[in-house]
Amino acid sequence: MTRNTFVERVLIVAAVVVALIAAWAGRHVLLILFAAALLAIFLRRSAVELSDRTPLSVGGSVAAVAGAAVLLAAAFGWLVIPRLVDEISQAGDVLPKTVESLEGMAEGIGIDPGVLDRLREGMGTSSAGKVATGLGSVAAGTAAFFTDLVLLTAIGLFLALAPRRYKHDLIAMAPKGRKEWARAKVEALGETLWRWLIGQVVASAAVAVLVGIGLVALGVPLSLLLAVIAGIFNIIPFFGPLLTAVPAMLIALTVDPLTALWVALLFAAVQFAEGYFLHPLIMKRAVSLPPAITIVSVSVFGAWFGLMGLFLGMPLAVAANVLVRETPADDEG
Secondary structure: OOHHHHHHHHHHHHHHHHHHHHHHHOHHHHHHHHHHHHHHHHHHHHHHHHHHHOOOOHHHHHHHHHHHHHHHHHHHHHHOHHHHHHHHHHHHHHHHHHHHHHHHHHHHOOOOHHHHHHHHHHHOHHHHHHHHHHHHHHHHHHHHHHHHHHHHHHHHHHHHHOHHHHHHHHHHOOOOOOHHHHHHHHHHHHHHHHHHHHHHHHHHHHHHHHHHHHHHHHOOOOHHHHHHHHHHHOOOOOHHHHHHHHHHHHHHOOOOHHHHHHHHHHHHHHHHHHHHHHHHHHOOOOOOOOHHHHHHHHHHHHHHHOHHHHHHHHHHHHHHHHHHOOOHHHHOO
């Protein structure tokens, strides 16, 4: 190995290390960019579908789709949010009752009721000072969330309005001789993530509706809030249903233990239907990942990036699968 070759390899390794460190330092921004890309794919593909069926141009269709999304969000806010706010305000009364129900069950099976004393104190009036001191952190977190939301929405709109320009810039970064490979991967990513998005929207909406109907029929408090949470967290494979089923069962204990059992059966039935019937039907044209890889991907991204990593873990795994999957372009060069 010549001295120049050795120096060149050292520089390459150093550049890779610096790039990885920079990526880790800017991981939050990278996640926002990925979320913005998902939004852009949704807006652009929806706009293309609309443009093919109407006299509107693709650019006009992007504006129409974005406007429709805003109107739907406003309608949701007008019709649903007041009820959600009311249910959230009721949670302060429901949660202490849940602790009382748990204590009653603990006494029934011979467990010392004092085990839940701290939980009761945390939910009681004695914790008012702690809640007050935590309001600043909650407000800061909420402000950061909406800042990220505005940022990714703006980026997503720009990407949706001029995707060719950004695709060209992205492909131009590929090494010489790998341009067609990069072009094929970018197109495959867009198509696969579009199919995943549509499937996920349909699946999450179906889960929210089914859970909401079931909880209302069972007379569970906060049914609308729990249904919305179930739909949102359905994006997280395997872990999402558990994160919503447990609080729903605990709240159902305020009614009676039998209702909590019925809630557990409800969530099991909904997830069975979603996993074995709805999901295969709507995801049959999208990429299919083995369960083990899905669990590991969501766990790793959640550990690295927190809550945002949990929500984006599945599409990130889908994107990674597309990048490593063989295509005809892989034979290039």
